Amino acid sequence: MADKVREIERKYDSSGGDLPDLRDIAGVATVADEGVHALDATYYDTPDERLATAGITLRRRTGGDDEGWHLKLPADAAANGDARDEIHAPLSDEVPRRLASLVRVHTRDRDLVPVMRLRTERRIRRLHDADGAVLADVAVDRVEAQRLHGGDSATTWAETEVELAGATPPAFLDGVERHLLAAGLVRADVPSKLARALERTRPRTERAGKTRAAARRKPVTAGDHVLAYVRAQADEIVRLDPAVRLEAPDSVHRMRVACRRLRSALRTYRNVLDRAATDPVITELSWLAGELGLDRDREVLSARLHEELNALPHELLIGSPRGQLRTWDNAQHADTRRHVNRVLDADRYLALLGTLDTLLDDPPLLPAASRKPRGVMRKAVLRDLDRLTVRIDRALGLPPGEERDLALHEARKAAKRTRYGAEAARPVLGKPARRMVKRMKSLQTVLGDHQDSVVAREALLGLAARTHSSGENAFTFGVLYGREEQRAAAREAELGKVWREVAGRKLRAGLGG
Template sequence: MREEELKFSVNDGFVLPELAVLAPQGGEVVRAGTRRLSATYYDSPDLRLARSGVTLRRRTGEDGPPWHLKLPTATANVREELTAAGAPDTPPAELARLVTGWLRAARLVPVVALDTTRDVWQVRDRAGRPLVELVDDAVTVGNGRQRTGGFRELEVERKADGELTAAVMRRAATLLTETGASGDAFVPKAIRALGPRALEPPDIAAPGPLPRRPTGGEVVTHALRRTVARLIGYDVRVRRGEPDAVHQMRVCCRRLRSDLRVFAPLVDSDFAAPIIEHVRWLGGALGESRDAEVLRTRLSRTAARDPLAPLDGHALAVLDTDLAERDRRAAHALAGAMDTHRYAESLEVLVEAARHPRLTARARRPATRTLPRQVAKAWRDLETAARLGPLDPDEAWHAARIQAKRARYAAEAVAPATGKDAARLAKAIAEVQDVLGEHHDAVIAAQHWADLAAQHPDDPTVMITCGRLVERERAAARTDRARFRHAWSRAAKPKRTRWLAADGGVPAEARPTPEVAGAR
């Protein structure tokens, strides 16, 4: 459930203005009583949740489950609220799991208690439907039995969708501020009660812009922090089964490994080795779930490729059932892996590495002098791998895909420091990577359809359908091999790689152009 609300600070002497003016035509403002709420908020001792804009509490005094988890969204005053039943002193497991990305290996403990006397008004439309709820909260702050302070706060919460509700929200905000309420930055009650420590930055967040003339080390650090922040952010999305979340988290793992390898001369090797191992393990845990997800999507896509030659519906249903079971098992295994101590430890290692990377002396040199050489090496490796002919084995095409990822990630990492040249090259390599990725998916799918056929030896219809799927996948792979030639010719233009000559990199025009599909 999405919760959209506006908050206003007021002093004890503030008098609410006449609220009837907020009613839309034909509607009314109704006094909806007084509630007495008691809430205990849970966090790590160093307030990792609060500093990330997350709140986990147990609150009594109102209808519904007592445990509430509120997650931040892209809009400051909009949060997603999840609820659950549970014992009084232990956060429910289903909510505690969802905060693992922020909490990592730290434990959950009670950090603050709030007692609130809440006076409630509802703005209703002509049909009696609540549009907006306005509450006047008198809050007492405590920690256990000790009361440590208090404050008064007004909230205006959206209760219905539509422009009419939005108009009432705007009118309420104007009315309250004009009569002396302070509508400053959105700060949840618990964070306000916890004080300055709760307003400190999270342990890891997406980094801001680089300095005007960054060092190579600053660029590498920027890339690590950006990717680790994204990976941590995907934890809750993977746990909730959001579309593409597993894929994106796996991409973060691959990008981290690639960056640490490509920029190895700038990163202490003893520092990088354990990080790569943690990321390799995490990427492996994500891999089976992602592969199952891709295959299930691929089945419907491949089956629909030729509408003039439809495949047997019964056979497709059997195959989809097999894939759904594989998907279920993979999701269960991934959830188990993400609930282990090893997973939490891996996140701790990644966050600490991003906060305090150990770099070499070379990392102190200007980025424009050090980084093009590293990208140039990744590009040369890609050029070598891209010497592909139409009859080369699938493994060679997959190896080229891996090198394309490394070269693309390298160019993207340095783009903030080296400018548009790197961004253009990265975009061109991304097109190559997409073609090679489609080729790889077709190859893997063809093998899987063949394996499924072998699992149904007593169902000729399923076996024939699997054979037809294999043929379509191999045809798609041949098409992708032909498409590769065009994508590679665009990426390999000298104008895209000339900037790699900096710091001793070999200019693209000085190197031979690799053979491409169809050139042999």
């Protein structure tokens, strides 16, 4: 079993000497000396340091009050910049299977081996407020680092670390920092002890090489811009893998959207990237998005049905519809979560990641990739808009029913493709592309709500049948079914007006069409 906590801390270079009087920090009432602790940590990574490159640390540590295995992952992009997510597991001789699975997206087929041993002498001062609550720990560390893989070099240094207690607001770090900087400490330019140890024990020629390899030039050509967008989505899939495994809120949805954005870019810009190489990747991205969709669609459907059920007048709640829905939802959730984890552990998923790496390392560029981006990307977006127009016109020309529902769903997918193609072109096309993205979102809202209604009606039929077979009254689910029919009809009636606003001449003219 692994426990996850959000760690918020900052590190400072210091001589390891005495700290300034910490009682002078605003909000601090008392400072308790927690004594000296001896910590011994062995860090694990692949031989080519894939975890360190991704800003991830995995260690086995003894000593202190939290000995055991610690996996530290970069926090969500929206989180505080000083934050990392730390997952704990009990002390054992081998890397816990749960932690290994959380970094498999990076390790792939490589073994995790000991790469560094850090022995730390840590003196802790604990800061309390006037009520006695813990605000933060300030630790002065003397560190000895020994490289265990790829050489036998060693290094030592001293640093000061400030880690917030769970309930302390992140802004408190700023007050502590002002106090430490005034005393002569300097903000560390490395994110972790391991990063400092690896850099200090790495050959000088290798350090320079890594710096040069990490630099990415500013996009110039059409190929540069398309690849920048493709790379961002591929990176997002990898970044979200641990969050999906940990069931972080909205993580499945965001990974699925990254798959769709990447797939759409490969389709839209087929004049830039050779389809012979990208079509197999598109097929695999469609597979992954579909597998992730089982859990995401359940999540959306469940929220929709609970909301509609809660909005019904009490007199229309016959029997125990809330209990029936809750039982159905719990069973669906358990099944889809297990399925998602099986997908992320599958060889097919890892093969897709490897294929994306190859595609980005040696992109199959066509002649248009070397041209100026504006004309190439504008033409691609307009082609998508033409495709969307054909699908919308076909759907609007069909009578209400199953065939029209399918046609509207196809139009919705075309709207997403047009949106993501314009999204990739925003750095080049500017305001017209931003306007296109905005209008495609409004169209997606109408088409998406219609499709959600189609799916909801299918689920309501199943819930009604299940409720009836258990001997209860299914009337309430019939009421919800009728409301969904009305909602879908309203969206269909709204579509023509929205489409006229979306696909006006000004939009096409703004893109140069």
